[in-house]
Every structure is written in C-alpha cells, then in structure tokens.
Amino acid sequence: QVQLQESGPGLVKPSQTLSLTCTVSGGSISSGSYYWSWIRQPAGKGLEWIGRIYTSGSTNYNPSLKSRVTISVDTSKNQFSLKLSSVTAADTAVYYCAEGGGGMDVWGQGTTVTVSS
Amino acid sequence: EIVMTQSPATLSVSPGERATLSCRASQSVSSNLAWYQQKPGQAPRLLIYGASTRATGIPARFSGSGSGTEFTLTISSLQSEDFAVYYCQQYNNWLLTFGQGTKLEIK
Numbered sequence: 001q002v003q004l005q006e007s008g009p010g011l012v013k014p015s016q017t018l019s020l021t022c023t024v025s026g027g028s029i030s031s032g033s034y035y036w037s038w039i040r041q042p043a044g045k046g047l048e049w050i051g052r053i054y055t056s057g058s059t060n061y062n063p064s065l066k067s068r069v070t071i072s073v074d075t076s077k078n079q080f081s082l083k084l085s086s087v088t089a090a091d092t093a094v095y096y097c098a099e100g101g102g103g104m105d106v107w108g109q110g111t112t113v114t115v116s117s
Numbered sequence: 118e119i120v121m122t123q124s125p126a127t128l129s130v131s132p133g134e135r136a137t138l139s140c141r142a143s144q145s146v147s148s149n150l151a152w153y154q155q156k157p158g159q160a161p162r163l164l165i166y167g168a169s170t171r172a173t174g175i176p177a178r179f180s181g182s183g184s185g186t187e188f189t190l191t192i193s194s195l196q197s198e199d200f201a202v203y204y205c206q207q208y209n210n211w212l213l214t215f216g217q218g219t220k221l222e223i224k
Binding site for chain 2: 037046047048049052060062063096098100101102103104105107108109110
C-alpha cells in the first residue's frame with residue numbers, strides 16, 4: 001500500500017513562494033497510471049482541490065489558483081511537489097497530498113502552512 | 118465548475134440510528150462521485166467511490182446511492198466512531214470539486 005508524506009516550511013512570508021514536497025513510499029511514482037493531487041483546507045473550513053499531475057507528467061490546475069500553481073514530479077526521488085507563488089494570508093491552510101484519479105484513496109497526514117510576516 | 122451542495126450542514130443523530138446525508142451536483146456527474154469522512158486533526162478517508170462502491174476496509178453500514186445530480190450517503194446504524202464531517206466530491210470533470218461538508222454530531 002502506497003503511503004504519502006508531506007514536507008516543507010511551516011511558515012512562509014507574504015508575496016513569497018510556498019514549496020511543499022510529497023514523498024511516496026511503498027510504490028513507484030512512475031509505475032502504473034496514477035494521479036497525484038494537492039488539496040488544501042483552511043482551519044475550520046472545507047476542502048479545496050489545488051491540482052494534480054498524472055504519471056505521464058500532464059497537469060490539471062484549479063482555475064482559481066492556476067496562475068500561481070506549479071505541480072511537478074521528481075521520479076528519481078519518488079516525490080511530487082507543489083509551488084504556489086505570491087502567497088497571502090488567504091493561502092494559510094493544511095495542505096494534503098493524495099493519490100487517486102477519481103476517489104482519492106491514499107492521503108498524506110497533512111502539513112500546516114501559515115503565511116505571515 | 119461543477120458546484121457540489123451538501124445538506125444538511127449539521128445532522129444530529131443518536132447512536133444506533135440511521136443517518137442520511139445528501140449531495141447535489143449543479144450538473145450531471147454520472148456516477149463519478151466519492152464520499153469522504155474526516156475526523157478532527159486527520160486527513161479525509163475515502164468511503165465510497167463510483168457513487169456506491171465501498172472503498173477497501175469500509176464497513177458495510179456505509180452505503181452510497183444516486184447518479185446524475187442527486188446522491189445519498191447512508192450510515193445504517195451509527196457507531197460512536199462515525200461522528201465526523203463528511204464530504205462529497207465529483208470527478209466527472211477534470212476540475213475536481215468538493216461539497217462544503219456535513220457535520221454528523223451526536224444527538
């Protein structure tokens with residue numbers, strides 16, 4: 001069973017770029033046909049899908065964030081990453097990585113990112 | 118964007134009773150609908166996909182139904198561990214969208 005673990009800075013300054021990594025264990029990120037997603041959840045609120053990358057490298061991004069988001073894969077490290085530029089306080093949230101093309105059946109534990117000076 | 122609307126926002130039910138949660142899509146999503154359970158401080162857990170197929174390890178008391186724009190998650194006999202927030206999510210469109218959630222609380 002694949003397992004996912006998010007990592008990255010817990011504090012980011014306004015206008016800077018948020019960078020997170022999701023490490024995949026128990027399987028290869030490049031074998032098979034998988035979608036690797038990022039989702040976020042502000043404190044006390046619902047889930048927002050940020051975007052995903054397919055095994056082939058193709059990406060889909062939420063239009064509400066598209067101009068600021070980049071998701072990429074590093075197959076040598078069995079990781080995929082999220083970059084969100086020009087962050088504001090509204091980007092403060094728990095960020096999750098997840099696997100699944102429809103229903104996402106594997107999730108990381110989540111990492112809290114706070115945007116503050 | 119397909120908007121997912123869940124009702125009610127909060128549902129109060131006694132242990133042992135049945136809970137019925139609803140999810141409506143702004144346009145047809147066929148059967149491309151998933152349900153998740155989320156407990157405080159935890160990541161969401163996939164319960165149902167394909168509108169009615171239980172994910173691995175999910176107890177039989179959880180069932181999903183519906184297609185098109187109207188969906189239901191039913192928990193047949195509530196256990197203490199079932200009190201949580203439930204989200205629906207459509208994947209008929211590449212832009213994945215979630216409902217706002219239903220909080221299932223103990224009555």
